[in-house]
Every structure is written in C-alpha cells, then in structure tokens.
Amino acid sequence: MKLKIKFYNEGPHSALCDEEFYDAVETGLDKIEEENQLRDRLKQKSVSILTSPTxxxxxxxxxxxxxxxxxxxxxxxxxxxxxxxxxxxxxxxxxxxxxxxxxxxxxxxxxxxxxxxxxxxxxxxxxxxxxxxxxxxxxxxxxxxxxxxxxxxxxxxxxxxxxxxxxxxxxxxxxxxxxxxxxxxxxxxxxxxxxxxxxxxxxxxxxxxxxxxxxxxxxxxxxxxxxxxxxxxxxxxxxxxxxxxxxxxxxxxx
Missing domain, CATH: 3.30.530.20 (START domain)
Structure with missing residues (x-):
C-alpha cells in the first residue's frame, strides 16, 4: 500500500481554499498563544514556590x-x-x-x-x-x-x-x-x-x-x-x- 502525501504551495497557486487557509492560520496562532500561556505559567510557578521569609x-x-x-x-x-x-x-x-x-x-x-x-x-x-x-x-x-x-x-x-x-x-x-x-x-x-x-x-x-x-x-x-x-x-x-x-x-x- 502506497501512502500519498500531498504538498500545498503557498501563494496564489495554493490548493488550499480560503476557509482551509484561515483555519490553518488560526490553528497556528492558537498554538503560539498556548505556548505563551505555558511560558507565563512556568514563570509564575517559579515565583510562587519561594519559601516565606522568617x-x-x-x-x-x-x-x-x-x-x-x-x-x-x-x-x-x-x-x-x-x-x-x-x-x-x-x-x-x-x-x-x-x-x-x-x-x-x-x-x-x-x-x-x-x-x-x-x-x-x-x-x-x-x-x-x-x-x-x-x-x-x-x-x-x-x-x-x-x-x-x-x-x-x-x-x-x-x-x-x-x-x-x-x-x-x-x-x-x-x-x-x-x-x-x-x-x-x-x-x-x-x-x-x-x-x-x-x-x-x-x-x-x-x-x-x-x-x-x-x-x-x-x-x-x-x-x-x-x-x-x-x-x-x-x-x-x-x-x-x-x-x-x-x-x-x-x-x-x-
């Protein structure tokens, strides 16, 4: 069984329709946002684990x-x-x-x-x-x-x-x-x-x-x-x- 992989070109000759293109962009932006939120949570966690001063x-x-x-x-x-x-x-x-x-x-x-x-x-x-x-x-x-x-x-x-x-x-x-x-x-x-x-x-x-x-x-x-x-x-x-x-x-x- 052969696996066919289809590559899409960027630009005006792209095989992606407008809806698929915007979905892909939105998915990419969501991933970036999730990574930023994770980074922020890690920074906050590193601050919150401090022991209280005595x-x-x-x-x-x-x-x-x-x-x-x-x-x-x-x-x-x-x-x-x-x-x-x-x-x-x-x-x-x-x-x-x-x-x-x-x-x-x-x-x-x-x-x-x-x-x-x-x-x-x-x-x-x-x-x-x-x-x-x-x-x-x-x-x-x-x-x-x-x-x-x-x-x-x-x-x-x-x-x-x-x-x-x-x-x-x-x-x-x-x-x-x-x-x-x-x-x-x-x-x-x-x-x-x-x-x-x-x-x-x-x-x-x-x-x-x-x-x-x-x-x-x-x-x-x-x-x-x-x-x-x-x-x-x-x-x-x-x-x-x-x-x-x-x-x-x-x-x-x-």
Whole structure:
C-alpha cells in the first residue's frame, strides 16, 4: 500500500481554499498563544514556590547597605533642579522630563540620569509594587530573558539574578542585585498623600560569581520614587481613579 502525501504551495497557486487557509492560520496562532500561556505559567510557578521569609530585612547582613543606599537614592531623586550639584534638564516630551547630573565615582564620570513623569488614575504604591514584584517584571522589562530570586530576605526585600537578552554584537549581560520597597515619610511635600520608593543595587553572592559563564555582569543602582496626590471630589463624593495622580521619579546610575 502506497501512502500519498500531498504538498500545498503557498501563494496564489495554493490548493488550499480560503476557509482551509484561515483555519490553518488560526490553528497556528492558537498554538503560539498556548505556548505563551505555558511560558507565563512556568514563570509564575517559579515565583510562587519561594519559601516565606522568617526574618525582617533589618536583621540581614546586607541591611546596613540597603538602608544607606536607599536613603541616598531618595535624597538624589528629590534633589532640586539646577544650581550646584542639582539636576540639569536635557530633554522633555509632554509631561516627561529628563535630567542628568555631573558626578564622579572612583575617578570615573558616571553622570546619573533622572526621569520625571505624571500619570493619572494610579497610586504611587501601585506603581512601586509593579516595579518591585517579580510576577510583573517580564511584562514591563523588555530585555529580560531569565529571572531568579536567589534569596527571599523579607516581604519588602529580594535578591535577584537576572539574565538579559543578547543584543548583537555585545556580549550577553546579567545582573545580581537586591531590591527593596518601602513607604517613607514625606516632609518636603505636604500635599502628597504618600511617598514610596523601590531601590535596586548590585551586590555579590558566593554561589553566583560575576563573569563565570557566557554573561558579562553589569552593575547598577536605580530607584523609583512615587508620590500620590488626591484631588478631593466635590460634595464629599467618593474618591475615584480620576481624582488620583501619581508623580513618578526614576533615577539610574551605571
């Protein structure tokens, strides 16, 4: 018995009718969607199996550094524009403002960057939670390839190892850093409802030495500072999303 296999040509001479063609396309798209959903579930599963922290961050060996760097970054983020040591505007687009500040570290020029923006309808806490929480990271960090939490220090402090997609011709990069989120007191802006910060800073871990494999280790210090402002509705109505504004400040060094 001979098995006949019929091959179809693509293009205008294809033997597939329109209905068969669209069914094939739909099947292919469904398969891609299933693969994406499976990949997302695997990422979520890898996050959910973390053991709960048994101590607070303040008892961890890294706490002195976490406290120092976080407060330093909060200070720099809120530093005024212009003047000696202040931020200098170099680009703007709508409500977005970009600043830089001349600075040297160990004899090298680092030139930190600062971006400021205003978003309606969300709180500062919500924005910081999305920036901090691992389950949301692949949704906004486009260059992320793999992410692992190598230590769950506390509910507000995690130790990450991230691998980023290779951009030819540069070598692939990875980063090992702690990430810390907290609400801080705001003595500069009495109109703000609250003030939150997320600070990420490179660190070291004996099980993950730098440049041990195909990746080149990058070092970073970034912070996201968010303030919530509420425009009180008239006649004591319930506060809605349209009454909420979030002022976002993002700073990056390295």
């Amino acid at each position: 101590t607070t961050a303040s008892t961890h060996r890294l706490w002195p550094e976490i406290e120092k760097i976080t407060m330093e970054q909060l200070h720099y983020a809120r530093l005024g524009v212009g003047g000696a040591g202040g931020w200098q505007l170099f680009a703007e687009d709508g409500d977005m403002r970009m600043y830089r500040r001349e600075e040297e570290a160990d004899g090298l020029v680092v030139d930190p960057l600062k971006a400021c923006h205003v978003v309606k309808g969300v709180t500062g806490h919500e924005v910081c939670e999305i920036f901090f929480s691992p389950e949301y990271r692949s949704g906004w960090e486009a260059t992320l390839e793999n992410m692992a939490i190598i230590e769950n220090i506390s509910k507000d402090t995690l130790l990450f190892l991230q691998t980023h997609k290779r951009i030819w011709p540069a070598s692939q990069r990875d980063a090992l850093f702690w990430s810390h989120i907290r609400r801080v007191s705001d003595d500069q802006d009495r109109d703000a409802h609250d003030l939150w910060i997320v600070c990420n800073h490179s660190t070291e871990h004996p099980d993950h030495p730098p440049n041990a494999g195909k990746c080149v280790r990058v070092y970073l210090t970034v912070c996201l500072v968010c303030q919530t402002f509420i425009d009180p509705p008239k006649d004591e109505e319930e506060i809605k999303r349209e009454n909420i504004t979030c002022k976002i400040t993002y700073c990056s060094v390295g």
